[in-house]
């Protein structure tokens with residue numbers, strides 16, 4: 077139906093008013109003389125600012141700043157009667173467009189609007205009545221626009237809200253791109269270029285640029301260059317580039333760079349508007365059914381700032397490019413009715429716009445899902461190749477969507493909104509820093525000067541470029557063309573002397589060195605600052621850890637104090653009385669401290685420790701009148717620590733080996749522990765017999781008990797003592813049969829020969845069997861007694877009768893001591909400071925044969941059990957041997 081109503085495409089003709097194109101001569105670059113100015117201070121504050129720009133600005137604003145801005149402008153509905161008027165007013169220089177044809181072609185439009193502005197950021201697209209049957213939805217709402225300009229919006233309003241921020245960013249050194257996108261006749265060209273009476277964004281931006289630079293006197297420090305070119309198709313065969321500036325010709329593109337593009341220096345608004353009007357006249361346009369002056373090409377306007385060198389330092393506030401693109405409108409064949417060349421142009425335009433949209437869609441999908449690779453759609457058209465960095469999100473880009481709101485334009489508007497509204501979600505991947513842009517431009521300009529004849533200095537400059545790649549090289553070439561174009565302009569500030577030979581002044585070298593140093597220092601400061609931040613975070617973490625450790629230490633200290641207090645309280649619970657040790661809770665620390673009281677009673681101050689609950693020791697050492705020394709040690713069978721006992725010099729000092737010599741009830745007596753040691757006279761009066769078999773049995777029993785009750789250490793010590801004296805027992809019995817006044821010195825782990833304790837042991841084993849000395853022993857004893865000069869009081873029976881009240885050895889000891897010390901023979905010698913073991917008592921009076929078996933025993937020191945053959949008779953033989961030695965000594 078629409079096809080039938082569409083008028084046939086008029087015979088349109090593309091008119092170009094530009095002069096014939098001819099090849100330009102290869103430009104020669106010349107060194108540029110730069111004015112020296114003051115070096116800006118190093119931005120320490122900016123580099124070392126603690127707050128990043130993201131933190132300074134609010135998050136939504138910062139996030140929005142890194143997204144593509146999409147604006148929507150709704151063209152007013154133009155009635156057919158207004159069309160000629162509008163046509164007459166809109167175009168600056170009237171071209172030879174087929175105005176009449178276009179006017180005729182203008183179809184009578186519906187006055188109904190399908191597009192309603194909800195607010196400044198959203199619109200609602202309503203389906204026209206004639207299409208509601210075929211459409212599922214009656215209306216669609218599109219939101220998220222940076223701003224929606226309704227049909228009443230003026231150019232100035234659009235500029236203020238859309239382009240002005242872009243221009244300000246451009247003046248601040250940020251590259252920006254603004255592209256007008258929409259269907260044919262929607263007002264793209266009107267928005268971009270406008271008319272002399274109603275100038276568009278380009279003119280307003282130029283006015284802003286020069287208005288803003290003039291008051292600051294920045295004419296000397298800022299230089300703006302402009303280049304305008306178009307991408308068109310010639311009969312739909314191929315894409316071509318055309319420089320729209322005067323004397324501009326065909327251009328070529330390598331990668332993403334346009335070769336041979338003129339860049340004209342513009343110093344004021346008049347010059348700039350003159351260039352713009354010339355470019356518009358030169359641009360290819362044609363009359364279609366939808367637009368009497370439809371653009372047939374993609375027009376690209378670049379306003380670039382080439383920074384001037386000031387003492388070799390680029391002004392960081394400069395160096396950016398503002399790109400404004402007036403895209404050709406998408407056309408539907410049904411609407412335009414294009415045929416022939418127009419149809420080919422229409423296909424080219426639509427294809428270019430499709431590639432443009434594919435690039436943006438691929439970028440959006442790639443950003444949503446990084447695993448999805450970024451498609452290289454940009455390679456499919458010159459436009460997208462040129463805009464590659466923008467379409468890859470590396471530079472800032474804004475889109476102005478122009479839409480027609482009439483019901484007849486519903487399909488075009490719906491397609492535009494559905495296609496372009498997702499673009500507002502695109503983010504900039506990496507935006508070139510301001511300073512880097514300026515430096516890059518500077519290097520491009522520097523390279524342009526050295527283009528004709530590369531010198532070592534120029535090679536040095538190339539090496540200094542950041543992110544150097546083919547694109548940079550191409551930009552250099554582009555800059556060469558631009559710079560060489562600008563030299564033709566008389567008003568250019570930096571005129572290039574083409575006649576002069578190419579040379580690189582040392583000044584430039586020093587300038588580049590200074591710039592390089594500047595960049596290095598800035599980067600170093602940034603790196604240092606990042607390191608400091610990391611260190612600061614680590615330091616904070618370490619401080620937190622230290623704090624937690626302090627807390628734990630404090631807790632442990634408190635715990636320690638509580639335990640200490642409990643310990644002191646427990647210690648206080650242990651009461652001590654003279655001459656005895658009372659243990660509470662059954663815990664006594666075997667590490668006893670002994671003190672000598674005034675009444676010569678040794679007190680043991682046990683240190684109570686945990687883990688000894690089964691220990692119940694009571695030691696009592698009592699000394700009376702310093703003449704009689706009684707020592708009684710009551711030891712439980714669980715005692716395992718009596719070898720730790722010590723004694724001060726004033727009294728009895730039971731060194732560990734000595735204590736081992738004290739009679740141990742568990743080994744030599746059957747009396748129960750925890751009782752006052754009872755001396756069983758009956759047991760002591762029992763006849764004992766020195767029998768080898770019994771001795772062996774007794775020894776075995778004794779060792780067996782020791783093995784089960786004593787530690788290895790004590791056993792070794794005992795064995796050592798027994799090795800010296802081989803089972804001696806000395807017992808001093810007072811006249812008064814007081815058990816507490818008994819002094820027993822016994823080697824429990826050695827072979828007991830005489831005495832009550834031995835009787836006890838023997839009784840346990842032999843069941844009362846009477847032991848009778850052998851004949852050889854009797855003879856030996858008689859012989860010895862006969863040789864002893866001081867043993868008149870000792871009879872054979874006393875020696876051989878173990879049941880005698882007086883211990884033969886005790887008596888013998890008394891006699892010996894009495895002889896040597898002049899003390900009564902019935903009393904023991906004055907107490908020594910140390911309690912010598914039984915072996916010591918004998919060894920101090922007896923001289924031993926060096927070839928004694930004791931030496932042999934040393935080899936068995938530490939063994940639990942002596943050889944059987946050795947143990948059989950050594951006890952008695954050793955005793956006799958010692959007695960013999962004593963007699964020899966005497």
Ligand SMILES: Nc1ncnc2c1ncn2[C@@H]1O[C@H](COP(=O)(O)OP(=O)(O)OP(=O)(O)O)[C@@H](O)[C@H]1O
Pocket residue numbers: 150151152162163166167227258259260261262263264265266267367369370371372403404405406478
């Ligand atoms: N906002 C507007 N106010 C008044 N007139 C407008 C407005 N927008 C567009 N026009 C008029 O509409 C007509 C078409 O506009 P324009 O040529 O700018 O469309 P276009 O999108 O550039 O079309 P094409 O893509 O075919 O070049 C022009 O005569 C223009 O003056």
